[in-house]
Amino acid sequence: MTTPTWFDTTIENALINHKSPGDEHGYFVYQLEVLKAHLASLQQQDVIKLWFAVKANPLSKIIQTLDGAGFDFDVASAGELTQVLAQGIDPSRVLNTGPAKSKKQISSFVKQGVRTFVVESINQLNWLHEVVLEQELSSAETDMPKVLLRVQLQWHEGEKNPLGGNSLTPFGLSVSEWQNIHVDNYPALDLCGLHIFQWGNMLSNEKMFSLWSQMIPPLTELATSIGMKLKVLDLGGGLGIDYLGAGQTLSWPQVIEDLAIIKEKAGVEELWLELGRFAVAECGYYVVPVVDRKMNYDQEQLVLAAGINHLLRPAITEQPFPVQILREGFTSENATMQAFALHGPLCTSMDKLGHFDLPSDIAVGEQLVFGYCGAYGFTESMPFFLCHELAAEYVYQNGSLIQVRAAQPASSYLA
Structure with missing residues (x-):
């Protein structure tokens, strides 16, 4: 070659x-035409909703190109939100993630029109509920924030990966901790989904499908136990790039085929991915x-x-x-x-x-x-x-x- x-x-x-x-x-240097073509190929499916993890590249021209391709935006800081909104993105197309959300930041995001949140602790959940009540948001379904609970699972012995595996991380809570809450205690919020993401730069379709499959039973059981009608499952990102040139590359058609199975088994209305490197690298x-x-x-x-x-x-x-x-x-x-x-x-x-x-x-x-x-x-x-x-x-x-x-x-x- x-x-x-x-x-x-x-x-x-x-x-x-x-x-x-x-x-x-x-x-x-970033090739915008190449990016546009790649994003178009990712969107040629109706199985999953695609978000862009802004942490991967927050350059204005990159965000604008992803906007044109129909992606919505995963932001994990006030700075990322400012950058996305500066490109004319409507805040209704923003998903707020990240382990360090203070009540002050949550309040600011809500005031700016963000209505979709991944909460990573019971504190964050309580703060978001309090903010919605304090700001007297309309009870109309369109104004009620959508909330996904981030779950951290334990894997089989030896299953390690860059975002934790069996190691304790600040990302989300265990199933047992989330079982201390109940959906009915948060009437101002639409607790409609779960978020799970504990891997990084995965290069094997088989490995990804195995991880996704293992998650379904504990997540669906958690939703049932806290009174949640599980409508949305967010699988984060982690789809890999073959930096080392080892010939290990993910097949996007296979990803979509596998996720269609996951979506059916989980019984959810929407399946989300937050792509970073796989979208723009x-x-x-x-x-x-x-x-x-x-x-x-x-x-x-x-x-x-x-x-x-x-x-x-x-x-x-x-x-x-x-x-x-x-x-x-x-x-x-x-x-x-x-x-x-x-x-x-x-x-x-x-x-x-x-x-x-x-x-x-x-x-x-x-x-x-x-x-x-x-x-x-x-x-x-x-x-x-x-x-x-x-x-x-x-x-x-x-x-x-x-x-x-x-x-x-x-x-x-x-x-």
């Missing part, structure tokens, strides 16, 4: 020819130059202008973003390749972006392009350590790079 499957060569010339002194420490790239090359204990090392200060994910998951050199006419077949360790500029051994085969003649000043950076790139980075620059963000549309956010020096945020 001469070109990696994650790299769209239609953008290659634009990246090679892009010259901007402000971007010499790295920049992000493939549309994005990150470009950064090499600033040094050296041999160290028989290991070739490349030091880049930016590392985890722009791409933190490799340090916390040990799954690097895929990378290749930006060089006109390059293919792996016409170059001698060798192994390199990639590092960023931070004064910490954490600042490593992975080990990759790259051209043996790679030189200082040449640029690398990382893939799957449409999700968990810019806003998951840590630019403030060592007072580094904030990266620029571009969209690629109609054959041109269009700047959405200019690079910003440390002076823009230092006090």
Whole structure:
């Protein structure tokens, strides 16, 4: 294979020819046409309602594109809500998630028109009920907030995953804790569903279906025990991207086929997914130059202008973003390749972006392009350590790079 499957060569010339002194420490690019086509393919089904987890990429142009594709929006902070509403999204299309909702935040969300909530504690449930009564919302069904209770399940021994598995997390409550409440005690709320999400970056359809299937009995039993007519089941996200190029990819048609079975078995009217990386990862790239090359204990090392200060994910998951050199006419077949360790500029051994085969003649000043950076790139980075620059963000549309956010020096945020 001469070109990696994650790299769209239609953008290659634009990246090679892009010259901007402000971007010499790295920049992000998102292909909007590619994103539109991908989102359209996800919506060609009538089994599930799709939400976009804004945490994956809150850039205005990304939100606008998802809006146009018919997605609604999962927001987990006041900042995310502000950004979504600023794009003209009606608050009725917002789902409020997140483990740290104070009564003050809940009140603010309700005042701004948000009417769908995932509550993660009995406190949050009580606060939401109190807020609705205090604000004297109409008792009409259209004004009554829809509420989903987030449930944290225990899995079979050995079933571990990034969001907890059998480890205790702050996400939701156990079945036994939720059994202390009853729907009738919250007449101002429409307690209509359950939310469950305890996995991340899953790459096996069979594994996903097994997890979803295991959830149905305890969740339906919980709903019955607290007097809930289970209308909505929210399965969160966690659909994976093959960052390591291991050939493990999810089949979306199979996902839909499996979820149709889950929906029928659970007996719910609506099944929801909150997609993040699976919706936007493939549309994005990150470009950064090499600033040094050296041999160290028989290991070739490349030091880049930016590392985890722009791409933190490799340090916390040990799954690097895929990378290749930006060089006109390059293919792996016409170059001698060798192994390199990639590092960023931070004064910490954490600042490593992975080990990759790259051209043996790679030189200082040449640029690398990382893939799957449409999700968990810019806003998951840590630019403030060592007072580094904030990266620029571009969209690629109609054959041109269009700047959405200019690079910003440390002076823009230092006090």
